[in-house]
Amino acid sequence: MSTRTARAGLRSRLGIATGIAAVMAAAGTLLGAAPASASDNCSSGYHCVFWTDIYNSARHSYFDTDTNFSNDTFNQLSGQSGYGSTVNNNSIAASNNSNSGYESHFYDSYSSSSGWLDANRLFCVNPGSEAYQSEIPSSLWNRASALRLRGTTSISCF
Numbered sequence: 001m002s003t004r005t006a007r008a009g010l011r012s013r014l015g016i017a018t019g020i021a022a023v024m025a026a027a028g029t030l031l032g033a034a035p036a037s038a039s040d041n042c043s044s045g046y047h048c049v050f051w052t053d054i055y056n057s058a059r060h061s062y063f064d065t066d067t068n069f070s071n072d073t074f075n076q077l078s079g080q081s082g083y084g085s086t087v088n089n090n091s092i093a094a095s096n097n098s099n100s101g102y103e104s105h106f107y108d109s110y111s112s113s114s115g116w117l118d119a120n121r122l123f124c125v126n127p128g129s130e131a132y133q134s135e136i137p138s139s140l141w142n143r144a145s146a147l148r149l150r151g152t153t154s155i156s157c158f
């Protein structure tokens with residue numbers, strides 16, 4: 001075997017090793033880019049609101065934007081406080097388990113003529129995150145009347 005051939009063989013093996021390292025690095029990147037972790041006490045794909053707090057009261061789960069909470073009730077987690085009550089102006093905490101990257105934006109009201117007014121926005125929750133009762137200013141409790149799903153915004157959310 002000539003020196004030239006031996007070097008070519010070594011270069012080839014190094015090339016394979018480098019390739020394997022690159023594939024492993026790419027796999028690591030994919031793992032690192034896994035979807036945001038699940039949010040507390042809310043099924044995958046849903047935007048949840050709670051009568052009082054996330055683990056001690058009844059829940060309602062929204063799958064999409066909803067302009068009117070007055071026809072919705074806390075219909076999940078029977079036996080918990082608030083079960084059966086209307087959601088409108090009665091929720092305090094929220095949990096966002098969107099698996100499509102949607103932010104939950106809660107509004108004091110929605111106007112069919114004016115649409116979603118920034119002045120009516122109360123707070124928002126990022127996908128995979130939640131807003132506990134203790135985190136939301138008490139001035140915003142029991143006011144949410146509509147939910148708007150939005151893609152990633154520059155607005156600071158819980």
Ligand SMILES: [Ca+2]
Nearest residue numbers: 066068069072
């Ligand atoms: Ca509704």
Ligand SMILES: [Ca+2]
Nearest residue numbers: 108143144145
């Ligand atoms: Ca309201």
